[in-house]
Amino acid sequence: MIALKKKTKATKCSDHRTISLIAHTAKIIAKILKRRIERKIEDVLGEDQFGFRRGKGTRDAIGMMRIIAERTLEIDEELCVCFIDWQKAFDRVNWTKLMQILKETGIDWHERRLISKLYMDQKVRVRLDRGETGSVQIGRGVRQGCCLSPILFNLYSECLTKEALDGLGDFKVGGQIIQTVKYADDLVLMAKEETVLQGMIDRLIEIGRCYGMEMNVEKTKVMKISRQPTPVTIKIDQKQVENVKCFKYLGSLLTDDGRCTCEIKSRIAMAKAAFSKKKNLFTSKLDLNLRKKLVKCYIWSIALYGAETWTLRAVDQKHLESFEMWCWRRMEKISWTDYVRNEEVLIRVSEQRNILHEIRKRKANWIGHVLRRSCLLK
Template structure:
């Protein structure tokens, strides 16, 4: 258990239990043994404290808040014991598409697969239809009786199912707002947000539902191939096919199909099956995206600026239309249908940190020198190769290559790349350049050893200490920049007088200091003040300032 976390209703913290040592361990063992044998809940364990966490949007709307349960730390310890006994069994049975709350999996896996699918389909100018599906209050909508039946189908013993039922029987909660508590109320449905076994229990239910959807929809996902004999270099004769229909992270779903008809069938089937099992699609947050596809001429050459007419989606769920979008934020990462790269200044963050703007005329090289940071290009090389090595090592529970590894080295053996498709670099092209940049000779062998691989890719990324005179250097650049601006203004406009805010430099509090009396002012205040300050007027006249 993590330290410095809020306790439950019994006010026993994890720090207190850790500090108790051997006596507390024996005391907990006695309690847990009794609960395990008798299958009866300790009184304080079934009461949760609900606190609100703001997500985004209008703070006046309750739907923009997520409720999280503060549970008894001792009950969470007992729940962890149960979870340790079912997690390995369940993970072996879950779909590989599910990455939520599973070891050695993360949101990056799903984002990488999605973006690489889009890149490879765009390279060959092939269609791709996607639907980003959101579930309304997923954890709160779980039907408990149905969940226990499904748990038994997944091989969880009756004893462990009874203990899980015990943790959810007669569960109550009270809301905490501004330090005050509401009256307690019963919770008869769902699993607790913040409960230790809740994520894996939801994964079990959702895995069962998704399997039903896939079976009934009977549609094909996006088809790819990888080498049969040589995994890294496939040929037109020796390859194996695989398809990707869904990407799952807990209750976040992405459905991908090669035809619009298949996607419509999947969405309608998903809505039907989820309704049958107690879940509900959030139509307002569900949206469709189609990959940008260009027209080709008779010679299979791309006709730029002429997009293929995409089919019109008219999907209505409970009298609400599913929206079609050009951009979507998936698991915190922006996804665009035309795959335009994110725009931004690579040194913007460093400039903000040290308080330097473009007007101060400090070069990017100088910023890197005084801050001791390596160039951003070098960091990108390192991070891309680090992920590439991780993808090459990824295997599933059956010791077979994972979907991440398959999509990394996938290709279309029977397709011909259209001509005149531009010179946009692929991810694999950038990886090849990174390998050459780091002078790695045998990446197949080296990437299998994680420690050795990290040594190779970290050679060129060395942080240096921050320059000891960084404040003086920044101040000098600002002073020179101000003097240069003053000179340019006077020369270009024939102005003999300039403004006081164009000469004075802001201090660390973002204020101007009067040169006459030393009082701090905001920009508007300093302009008015120098008109009345006698000493400041003398200084302004000598510097030809208005």
């Protein structure tokens, strides 16, 4: 097992994430087991789980949240949203409970026995700068770095939320009650009424503890999506949950006004910072076409993360087009004080304004992806 830093100045154990280095034989067994049990687990998982599933990803979860916000504001209603953070979620899975869930799901005892052997009999050593520690027995959790862990955790999380939230919730879309949006351990709870949301959280805390899970009050946030948002009073163990106007969900900023302007500005700022770090490469004497490909591959990919889900206003389009010209000007070392028109810059780099076209193309591909299958996004 090795420890990776979550942040630059990591000094505490909680500032690190452990990754398991597994023997090749164990990896092969885990892969075979995954193929055997995956379909049965998929049948149990709800449409609101987007993590580690074929045909689903972060853009679908982000898109779901944006669509919900836009529909809520469109009909002039309010929606209380709580972004739940579980403390060390993957490391808190109770093995006895997991084996019970696998049995109830219909997983054959042969597979359950192998999974039990892989997890319950494991010993680990931690690799540090000065060498390795002695072997220690692990008593809970699924290994980060094992191909089985994502689907096992998804099943565990699904059973937890189903048991906790059964019969609760008051938010409907298309006649269907939507309680949660999940991406692995990233859980979003939603309800129209503050009291309903508090009841859902209280129940989730109670059942979560039966599953060995604990909420992180400091990292859990609450937001009210409304035309005139007001603070929401939500408590976890008598501690007030912080109200926020924007929240970074799966790398994308969600705001209480349902707009994408803050997200677009944030993405552009990150892309510009990435360009500045590799400025010597992008402004070098490399072939022009190669440098343009590098900019589109490494810089535009940062700026356009989640662009499929954006609803663009006129001001947002201007920001994006300005960013596009900023890239070409920096690449060709053209200063604003040189008074070179944008048209001249585009001629020099043999380009047209393409960034908005690229976003539209991504949107079309994503819409086709959504329409081809049955899902909540429809």
